Amino acid sequence: MEYADLHLHSTASDGTCPPGEVVRKFAETGFSIISITDHDSVAGIDEAVSAGNELGIEVIPGIELSTIYDDKEEIHILGYYIDWQSDKLKKTLDNFLYSRKIRAEKIIKKLNDIGVKIDKDKVFKLAGSEFIGRLHIARAMVKEGYVKNVSEAFTEKYIGRNGRAYVERFKMKPREAIELILELGGIPVLAHPGMYGWGECIDEKIIKEFVDNGLVGIEIFYPCHSELVRNYYLKMTQKFNLLVTGGSDYHGKGTGRDMVGEIKLPIYYVDKMKARINR
Template structure:
């Protein structure tokens, strides 16, 4: 059987590996396919697709869109999108502007807490300068906190300051997940709800199914075995495609963030199913 990891991040958002490296790692992990799903950007896709031809790996063009539902961050994955569609690119650019504002709000709260951290410190912690179409996220801020000595590691940065309910957490207005589903369908893609076990918002899933949601990421590195069983069964009951993803972000401070690429994988035939479901063709 051939396998796919349908959730990975690169330096185009908050991963630490260039897109080509993710593809190389997928080959080393024995995968036949990997999805590049950076946050609110498709800036890493061209490099990844080129690398896919080099390594004989199918690269699924994807994105992970940030939304809010009932005060909770909800992420919607889009697969096989037309990543050169001008309308879609414009919508992603607007999401990145919201993300930039969120980052500024986090920095303001950290400074209110007496931590001498600036956006310049965050930028200095990046392994490479960011292009306009790439994103800066909370892991980059966590890196700055570690470098400044305020926390020992990424986990402490999130637990104390950046995770939901932590001291510097903020959640500015964002689009709803149903809007992200529509945008992905408009761009000819297939929408899948990312890591539903992190939300405690199962009520949103049938609503998103009505909006055109095509799949559910039942198998994820942060899901418990019980959650994986639960969401696989829920997906089947709703007629949603079951997907799997490591949510690989690379290594920070000697620790792989979320899990190694390929740690969660699924039959690569699922890629064909997602391809068939493009643009709402269920």
Template sequence: MELVDLHSHTTASDGTYTPSESVQRAKSKGLRAFAITDHDTVAGIQEAVEMGKKCGIEIVPGIEISTVDAGQDIHVLGYYMDYMQPQFLQQLESLRNVRNVRNEMLIHNLQQLKIPITMEEVVKRKKMKEGNIGRPHIAEVLMEKGVVQSVQEAFELYLGKNGKAYANPPRITPEEAIDLIKEAQGVAVLAHPGLYANRELVIRLIHYGLDGIEVFHPDHSAEEAAYFAELATENGLIGTAGSDFHGERNGVIFHGDIGDATTHYDAVDKLRKASIEARTKKLR
């Protein structure tokens, strides 16, 4: 069976593997296709595409856009966008500025908790010049200082939505992210819907214009995967799968390893076809 993994992060955002290293790992896992979906940036795509050509693995260009709905983080994946479109790149820069504000708020809250951490220490964890800072970078510093033992513990105690230092400044809505992706002739897919524990939200976004749902994810239960697979089928949406690979920190892989959540190559065909149809409509 030709398998694909459609959700991963590199050093362009908060992953620890470079785009090239991620592609090589995907190839070693026997995948036919692999998507790079960094947070609010497309900086790692070109390097991945070039390595994909060398390795003989198809690279699906993607992104994961951060949004907020009723105070909760909601992530929307985009695939096959015109990722060099100036307007799209300008909008992404605006999103990253909000991300920077969030990071400053997190650091401030940690300092208020008497945890000795600075933004300068966090910035040093960034591997790519073009990359952006994410919560896993902050978690790395907390682990280095012995405040926590793992990224998961850092999120549970401090950085996640129930954490002591959690911060969530105003961001675009999931609907606006869907529009942003579609304006760039991309395909919009809701990331890890099981993490939101809000099925009404999922239905709302389907009615708004989602093209797909991430059915298989390392943090989805079997029951959740079955539910979202059925939901996708009932609504004529593309069902995708992704490991949400972020690399390793302290020897522990956050979310899943490349290939831990996969689906058949048919999903890539459907995403590509949906993108082509979107571009055709744009030209009419």
């Protein structure tokens, strides 16, 4: 049987492997289709698609957009088969990059104020691209010996949500992300729904709201989703005629999300996505 993994990150956002290397790892493991879905970035897609062509593995152009629901809950919306070269998308993502850069500078200043003396230039160099996220700051904290691991950095003591050095940044609303992905000719999918602050099973009313906004699918097969959670969202996909997707949320070595092959999505589900695009 052929398999896919539709949720992978590279150095174009907060992963540790270059896009081409991610493609190679999954090709060597026997996957036939993958999607690079970097956070608020499509900078790795050209390299990934090129590597896929060389290695004989299909690379679906994707993205994972960060949004804020009701000014409280951060929600991620995945987009597949998007026009990643769109001028509108580029302008939107440029705004995100600027927002992340300013946020990173503020977080680093707050950390310095509480005695965590990390250098801004070193953090930006560690990131290795224009994309600067909290994970890069956390890695710098590990490197400088302030915390034992990335997880320790993501606590209220440091840069976790509501942490002493946490700073919010600009995020679009879920509806805006869904509409943008649709405008780009893509398929908007709710990412890892069992991982948000509402609890593992999001209220059906919220799912319906997203569907009314244009949501097309739900990421059901995900490492942290229990069988109970999967079954709940499978019922939601049946009720609202939504697509089923899945992926490992691979980020690479040293991130805690580095297992290639943790999720093996049957190609059947990708065929359903393609049929939705072509209908």
